[in-house]
Amino acid sequence: MALASDLVQSFPSLKDSSSSGREIWYTPGRYHRPATGFLEERLRNIRKRLRSISRSRSMAQTSPQTPHGAPARALIPECNISDERASKLKEWLRNNSQPLSQVETYMQETAIYRAKCIRDNSWTIDQILQEFPHLMTKGMIAQDFLLLHGDAASKLFENWLPFYAEKILHLARQEGKLTLALDGLTTDAVGELALRQLPALLPPTAYKVGRGRGSEVVRHTVKECSLAFIDHKPPGTNMVEYLHEAMASRPYPYVLTLGNDKEHASQTFVITAGQALEQDTLLQAIDVCFKAFFILDIKYPKQCEHVWEFLQSVVYEMPGGESKLVKFLQTRILACQEN
Template sequence: MEESTSSNLLTETLNLQPSFAIRQILQGTTRGKEIVQSLEEKRSIISKQRKQLVRLLVSHLLETNGETPSTDTKKALAVALVYEFPCLLDGTGSGYGAWYTTGRNHKPATGFLEERLRNARKRMRILKRPRHQEQQKEPTVPSTPEYDVPPEKLLEMVEWMKVNRYPVSQVEDYMNQTALHRGKWIRSNGSKSLPEILTEFPRLLDNPGMISQDFQQLHPEAVRELFQNWATMSDQILTYAQREGKLPLVFDDMTPDRALKVLLILLPPSVYRIGGKVHRPTIEESRKSFINIQPVGTNMVQYLQTVERTQPFPHILCLGDDMTTCQTFTIVSDNAIETDTLLGAVDLCFKAFFVFDLNYTKQCLPTWEFIQQAVYNIDGK
């Protein structure tokens, strides 16, 4: 089997262009030499060395091929790596899938090299972004055709919904007809605050499905992405977390919900500034800002009053414990919207950030950015 894999790799290595001199790339640095020595003497490397190996190779890839190397180029790098050091072959059919797997069926490419490249590109774009860009961002509502509704009728429907919650069918119809007007209003002359938006459009939170309906107007192609992709993606995340030693080997707990909770460990919070002070959130702060786990029987009125002061941003509330989830809610302002599943709560919370045009919570920014780009396939917010 190994001989067959090696033969196939040799064929791919000879056929793929460009070629990569893996050993030469690594031996250009002190740490790279240590990695080569470990691979030759021990036929293995530890996790820290593997990360350094990926950093060195992706750095070389960026220097020689720019920010967007082709699929064949990335594949050639992965093939050359495992051909040069067969001990790095993995259990996938290709033998190099853990290092790079081509995207297909509208799913993004994966693997250590791809993930590092994606993160490197993200950092480059942030560095290139003007500091004033956040204050001057343009409205993000796509140019979708408006309903053929006169402006005076739109305003009439908006005013009616400020004082009426029923009949539900009429509220849903009015909300649907005013969705694009609402999106443009929220983003006009700078984003509005959450209280301002809810004063103008109170039905967004007290009628189930309204946030998702508005999100569909903004990104119709992304509405079902989380539910369609998470089962497959969660398996990959859990496998990666186990391999990195971030997750105990508990087979009964290898669920999609567990993958959501482990994201924060795999994507630690970034340092940010509050005024002139640098703040480095703890994993616990990050976790509570994303999924706040509270015991069953938590006083919801008291909880909402507390988080209105301490967590005035959309997040998920999970009643239960780290192993068992009993109830889930999406918290927006002082409103708790109950959902059937934890996945549903994450989906609704993500869509709330877009509908209300809110910046992601700093304490868990990398997690929300990952969900946006890797799961929903939406470019930078």
């Protein structure tokens, strides 16, 4: 009120027709009604903005918590194309596979729209792939992930070999999990061998299924963990039969290698919903498989959730629900660095 009075006294031309000459600028609230006037409206907007800034800072300082087994859910930005164009491009992608450059461009343009659709609907993987079949075109899962989680996209390739592979092998040997000699192994082979040790270092923990008297405790074995993470089959495996069985028994993405032995795989695939997406190396396959959980918006399988949690929070440096097992392994790795 004092500010309004000073204003009209200093600038008489701003007086209104009221007896005080300042009601247009400020009128006190009465009978439980708020104060009004240009000055009050301005102050109200400033207070709102300050509260919004304070709330944003508070949220930024609090790291997001994600339930165990669930990939971190990033905030999806606003869609950059209209619904009409998104629907048109989606329909084109459902009915065309060439030219590949056009597929890649349209997939990139619809990435945010697709992420929103997947998150807003409780679709199965099959339903998602029916809506967006080109997610299984090579490179498209990685492209979507790059657009949604840019900073983390290259972390596996940047971090695994230089910082983690040898330490993982050291810890596996220390625990008696690894007896294979490393002499003569290439750098890539060392990295792949280290990936295969993760299930032994991050074994499944028990969990409850059901409620009340009908509940039961389930504990998967390390072998089950390994198979849910990286399966291995000999050359000549009937892939049609294998994929048919996988579609019924493994409703989650995982990696398959083919070869005479695990250390010398001749082919590597990411298996999702009965489809095989071939990759050049095991590291690439793990990368695509990890990203598939985010793009398909699905939880990690219980058999190997700690393995994926470790890769997510430690290697990809993405926030999420870290189990005690993951934190313990991270501590041991840090101890290796200090020694």
